[in-house]
Amino acid sequence: MIEILNASQLSRARDTGALVADILGTLRGRVTPGTNLLDIDRWTKEMITEAGALSCYVDYAPSFGRGPFGHYICTGVNDAVLHGRPHDYTLANGDLLSLDLAVSLRGLAADSAISFIVGDARPKESVAMISTTERALAAGIAAARPGARTGDISHAIGTVLGEAGYPVNTEFGGHGIGSTMHQDPHIANTGRPGRGYPLRPGLMLALEPWVMADTADLVFDADGWTLRSATGCRTAHSEHTIAITDEGAEVLTLPRQAR
Structure with a gap:
């Protein structure tokens, strides 16, 4: 399904x-060495509930998972890059943490992810990633504008990742979003320009470049959800939800004061 949103939506x-x-901004400010991943999940639940919103993850049960996700946020530590299921783990100084959050409010979803280093350590390779x-x-x-195609977005993302020397996995990437969290079109993190679905005003997309330091291969944890680098190397993940407008791309997952 591909949705085109009207002005009200x-x-x-x-x-x-x-x-x-x-x-996400609040969580980043709260996380310190000694924070438990289950605390992050609890804080997320409290903020979603207080806002009168709904989690897109708690009941999420796609074909590749093992039953409903059952948590409110994805927490990936170090070599865990996607669908990191919160568990009893206490963060240490220098851990690389990725937080991926999708929420629905009044019938419309948005999805975003940030990666940052916990505490005051700044490992050079992690910062670069x-x-x-x-x-x-x-x-x-920047590539997402009316008249362009999804392949133009993929090409722009893949060029940056490839020039930095990172292998690119195309199994998981960006996606359409609207009344549900995951929709068509799929947007791989590398691709050929001029190919794919044409972009038009009202289309909403979640773009999410992610990389692993020295591999493009993933492995599943025993929880059936958490995806890690096959070599145990560190990983990073960034994501925004955007809307295609007549002028270009509007980033929706920015704090209001940053717009």
Whole structure:
């Protein structure tokens, strides 16, 4: 399913995006060495509930998972890059943490992810990896405009990732979003320009460049959800929800004061 939003729906989606951004910003400010992943999940639940919103994850049960996800946020630590299921783990100084959050408010969903280093350690390789995913995300957003195609976004993202020397996995990537969290079209993190679904105003997309330091291969945890790098190397993930407008791409998952 591919949805094209009208002006009223887009207005509601802006509210959802701002909520997602605010929750992620609050979590980033609270996380310190000694924080448990289950605390992050509990804080997320409290903020979603207080806002009168709904989690897109608690009952999420796609074909590749093992039953409903059962938590409110994805928490990936170090080599865990996607669908990290919160568990009893206490974060340490220097851990690379990725937080991926999708919420629905008044019938419209928004999805965003951030990666950052816990505490005051700054491992050079981890900093570079996070920066690369952020630059790739910015490049994908810049390529998203009416008349372009999904392949143009994929090409822009993949160029940044590839030039930085990272292998690119195409199994999981960006996606359409609207009244549900995951919709068509799929947006791989590398691709050929001029190919794919044509972009038009009202289309909402979640773009999510992610990389693993030295491999493109993933392995599943025993929980059936958490995806890790096959070599145990560190990983990073950045994501925004955008809407295609007549002028280009509007980033919806920014805090209101940053718009």
